[in-house]
Amino acid sequence: MSRATATRLRLHDLQLAQGNRTVLEHVEGSFRDGAITALIGANGTGKSTLIQGIMGMLKPIAGRVECSVPRERRAWLPQQLALDLSFPMSVEELVMTGSWPSHGALTGYCASHYRRGREIMARLGISHLAHRPLGELSGGQRQRALIGRTLMQEAELLLLDEPFANVDAETVDVLMTVLRDMAQAGATIIVVLHDMEQLARLADEVVLLASGHVQWSSPDAVLKTQAPHAAAASLSIAMPGVGTC
Amino acid sequence: MLALLHEWLIAPFDYGFMRRALVAGLALSLAAPPMGVFLVLRGMSLIGDAMAHAILPGVALGFLVAGFSLPIMSLGGVLSGLLVAVLAGSVSQMTGQREDAAMASFFLISLAAGVMLVSLGGSSVDLTHVLFGSILAVNSTALILIAAISSLIVVILASIFRALVVECLDPLFLRGQGVHGGLVHGIFLGLVVLNLTAGFQTLGTLMAVGLMMLPATAARFWSKRLEGLIGVAVGIAMVASSGGLLLSYHLGIPSGPAIILLAGVGYMLSALLGRHHSLRARLQRQAAPLGAPEPH
Numbered sequence: 072m073s074r075a076t077a078t079r080l081r082l083h084d085l086q087l088a089q090g091n092r093t094v095l096e097h098v099e100g101s102f103r104d105g106a107i108t109a110l111i112g113a114n115g116t117g118k119s120t121l122i123q124g125i126m127g128m129l130k131p132i133a134g135r136v137e138c139s140v141p142r143e144r145r146a147w148l149p150q151q152l153a154l155d156l157s158f159p160m161s162v163e164e165l166v167m168t169g170s171w172p173s174h175g176a177l178t179g180y181c182a183s184h185y186r187r188g189r190e191i192m193a194r195l196g197i198s199h200l201a202h203r204p205l206g207e208l209s210g211g212q213r214q215r216a217l218i219g220r221t222l223m224q225e226a227e228l229l230l231l232d233e234p235f236a237n238v239d240a241e242t243v244d245v246l247m248t249v250l251r252d253m254a255q256a257g258a259t260i261i262v263v264l265h266d267m268e269q270l271a272r273l274a275d276e277v278v279l280l281a282s283g284h285v286q287w288s289s290p291d292a293v294l295k296t297q298a299p300h301a302a303a304a305s306l307s308i309a310m311p312g313v314g315t316c
Numbered sequence: 317m318l319a320l321l322h323e324w325l326i327a328p329f330d331y332g333f334m335r336r337a338l339v340a341g342l343a344l345s346l347a348a349p350p351m352g353v354f355l356v357l358r359g360m361s362l363i364g365d366a367m368a369h370a371i372l373p374g375v376a377l378g379f380l381v382a383g384f385s386l387p388i389m390s391l392g393g394v395l396s397g398l399l400v401a402v403l404a405g406s407v408s409q410m411t412g413q414r415e416d417a418a419m420a421s422f423f424l425i426s427l428a429a430g431v432m433l434v435s436l437g438g439s440s441v442d443l444t445h446v447l448f449g450s451i452l453a454v455n456s457t458a459l460i461l462i463a464a465i466s467s468l469i470v471v472i473l474a475s476i477f478r479a480l481v482v483e484c485l486d487p488l489f490l491r492g493q494g495v496h497g498g499l500v501h502g503i504f505l506g507l508v509v510l511n512l513t514a515g516f517q518t519l520g521t522l523m524a525v526g527l528m529m530l531p532a533t534a535a536r537f538w539s540k541r542l543e544g545l546i547g548v549a550v551g552i553a554m555v556a557s558s559g560g561l562l563l564s565y566h567l568g569i570p571s572g573p574a575i576i577l578l579a580g581v582g583y584m585l586s587a588l589l590g591r592h593h594s595l596r597a598r599l600q601r602q603a604a605p606l607g608a609p610e611p612h
Contacts, residue, residue, distance in 0.1 A: 126491075128488075142492075142493060149488050154485060155484060157357075158484055159539075159540050159542050159544075168481070168485075172493045
């Protein structure tokens with residue numbers, strides 16, 4: 072388990088359930104500020120459940136989540152299918168909605184907001200798509216736009232659920248660079264990953280989920296026991312005391 | 317020529333009842349189409365129809381209690397519309413039945429209950445009035461009520477606009493910000509009910525939904541942007557309202573159906589000739605060459 076020096080997100084003996092089924096229990100630990108933590112585990116081990124619990128969308132059965140990041144600075148990037156792609160919204164408009172939580176519902180955007188939005192789109196390489204409807208984007212372009220929204224939001228806690236699934240290699244590089252920059256600026260980033268190569272490139276810390284429990288580890292320790300390029304779902308992740316998944 | 321235009325377009329509004337009808341129609345045309353646009357975007361096009369039926373028992377009860385008093389009938393309509401929405405939502409939540417199925421069941425019950433209530437207390441003329449409205453009979457009290465409700469709807473819609481957009485596009489983002497999507501959805505449905513209540517005096521409970529939905533469905537053929545959709549829908553509704561009134565005046569046909577039929581003509585023309593996804597657009601469709609500038 073990591074013993075972070077600076078943290079704004081702690082889990083205290085957390086127990087989470089979906090319906091009547093307990094998915095995770097006795098989850099204890101903290102996520103370090105400025106670090107990228109990878110959540111890994113086989114399908115159904117509770118990665119998305121843990122994210123929902125941290126975001127406050129799933130009420131714990133027991134224990135609690137202690138988070139001192141303001142709500143408007145918390146961002147959750149779910150898998151892309153959560154978006155209604157038929158909604159008439161352009162890339163620029165999607166990015167601009169990131170400023171909505173802190174900006175308020177009634178005030179219009181000013182020139183500086185639009186300027187920042189354009190800077191963010193340039194950083195993500197999607198300036199040329201600014202006016203294109205979301206429904207006409209590729210998976211990678213959409214993911215860049217969604218990350219743009221979190222940048223606009225100035226997210227200090229960012230939870231990403233398989234952000235590199237069905238995304239081209241160039242987009243993976245761009246997104247990893249942006250996430251690394253955000254972490255260096257102090258953001259706490261939690262990413263659900265399946266790919267060990269991506270884990271090796273991105274993660275500072277690792278949380279292993281298996282059999283309803285979690286264990287903090289390091290990328291090196293995980294990679295020593297895993298073959299590169301393999302999906303965690305298909306591998307046996309050793310967790311002392313809780314068996315394997 | 318000018319005299320002819322004046323006689324066709326301006327002279328009818330020398331009459332007070334035509335002026336009041338025009339103002340009522342334009343007020344409704346400002347408030348109703350934006351609601352319709354959101355209903356279409358949320359895949360809830362038929363919910364407006366269901367809610368239109370849902371207000372009927374309340375309107376009928378108001379009629380039984382206070383006679384043809386628009387404020388009392390409107391209040392009854394709002395209450396019964398909200399009650400049906402809550403009941404349908406509750407049944408859906410408690411039984412797991414889809415909300416549209418629960419809503420369909422309740423609106424049929426509402427329609428039957430409403431028709432029964434009006435028939436018990438009035439004549440077939442009253443029933444026709446409640447079901448199909450009478451825009452030419454709008455008096456000053458009704459006009460103030462319609463204008464006030466329409467203004468309120470526009471103000472509330474503007475207040476929740478961003479939340480509504482985000483809730484439509486990505487409800488999880490909204491929930492992540494601590495805003496319960498159900499609250500936004502509930503306020504929105506409340507506005508739909510309020511809107512239909514404002515419209516029943518002019519177009520009747522059954523046709524008030526026409527001014528909400530037809531311009532909105534037509535607008536989908538003209539714009540791919542939300543602001544564009546709302547602007548086009550309001551424009552079509554305004555043309556249909558004023559044009560329908562004029563047709564009604566000159567041809568001696570019922571005003572409510574004339575307005576809705578004109579909106580229907582707008583929809584048909586849009587489906588045939590619109591810029592996006594219309595029959596014409598499909599026939600003319602050509603792929604842009606690589607490197608062509610992005611269409612805005």
